[in-house]
Amino acid sequence: MITINCRGQACPAPVIATKRALETSPSGVCVLVDNGAPRENVTRFAQTRGLQVTETADGSGWSLVIHGSGRQTVASPTLPVQTTGERILLVTSDRLGEGDDELGRLLMRNFIHTLLETVERPDRILFLNSGVLLTVQGAETIEALSALADLGVDLASCGVCLDFYKKKDQLAVGKTTNMFSTAEQLLGAASVVRL
Amino acid sequence: MSDHYLVKEGHCLAVFNSTHRVLKAEGLLKGLAFDILLIPAPRSLQADCGLALRFNVELLKAVQTLLKNHDLLPAYISCLQDGQYTTCEECPDDNH
Numbered sequence: 053m054i055t056i057n058c059r060g061q062a063c064p065a066p067v068i069a070t071k072r073a074l075e076t077s078p079s080g081v082c083v084l085v086d087n088g089a090p091r092e093n094v095t096r097f098a099q100t101r102g103l104q105v106t107e108t109a110d111g112s113g114w115s116l117v118i119h120g121s122g123r124q125t126v127a128s129p130t131l132p133v134q135t136t137g138e139r140i141l142l143v144t145s146d147r148l149g150e151g152d153d154e155l156g157r158l159l160m161r162n163f164i165h166t167l168l169e170t171v172e173r174p175d176r177i178l179f180l181n182s183g184v185l186l187t188v189q190g191a192e193t194i195e196a197l198s199a200l201a202d203l204g205v206d207l208a209s210c211g212v213c214l215d216f217y218k219k220k221d222q223l224a225v226g227k228t229t230n231m232f233s234t235a236e237q238l239l240g241a242a243s244v245v246r247l
Numbered sequence: 248m249s250d251h252y253l254v255k256e257g258h259c260l261a262v263f264n265s266t267h268r269v270l271k272a273e274g275l276l277k278g279l280a281f282d283i284l285l286i287p288a289p290r291s292l293q294a295d296c297g298l299a300l301r302f303n304v305e306l307l308k309a310v311q312t313l314l315k316n317h318d319l320l321p322a323y324i325s326c327l328q329d330g331q332y333t334t335c336e337e338c339p340d341d342n343h
Binding site: 158 | 286287290297298
């Protein structure tokens with residue numbers, strides 16, 4: 053088992069380094085990461101591949117031991133992406149449609165609220181760009197999104213986007229994600245609806 | 248029983264027929280720190296624009312008074328009590 057030191061690295065660098073390390077050492081990898089998004093993202097990356105993660109805190113961060121055979125062969129980048137069968141809603145703006153901004157914002161929150169009443173719901177909602185403004189403190193959509201999360205809808209907001217809008221510490225619902233996970237989830241989805 | 252995840256017992260809904268009016272009413276009440284939420288009106292209460300302001304029944308009188316004083320009365324106000332929507336105020340004017 054090899055050990056890689058990703059401390060001090062911002063996402064998605066630790067995830068990319070972990071993926072590369074697993075390709076050269078399929079039996080397992082020990083990843084040293086900082087707490088917060090790097091730890092969460094590396095752990096999620098491994099778990100979505102069916103790998104086991106053992107986390108240990110040490111003085112300066114976390115040690116993640118990743119092992120197991122996984123659901124897909126991480127050593128073979130030529131394999132097609134495994135389809136998850138998920139229905140993903142990709143929210144790239146805090147406004148719905150083009151035109152008046154106030155109307156666009158009204159339509160977007162109305163849409164989010166209406167998702168609670170529809171028979172079919174997405175498995176996952178990914179928030180990118182100004183879409184992340186729907187998931188932070190003070191947003192009118194927090195109550196509805198929290199209810200959707202309680203119903204099993206996975207909510208993930210782009211960490212880069214939260215950082216750009218200086219809202220990183222204000223995420224009120226769901227979790228932070230990175231472009232690596234976002235790209236994989238979009239490519240593996242059964243269907244993606246973009247707003 | 249409520250047909251809406253966002254409407255619970257003791258909530259009132261001011262249902263509007265005009266998008267501009269509901270936005271003005273929301274701005275007025277929010278500006279006065281009223282605890283309200285603009286939501287799609289439940290199917291059973293749908294009006295033309297399908298939007299409603301949700302608030303607790305304790306605020307009913309204050310909301311009614313404010314909206315009336317600012318000429319922003321909704322089409323009607325319904326409250327959810329014992330699982331049923333009861334219309335508290337109906338405004339016949341079609342300018343809502």
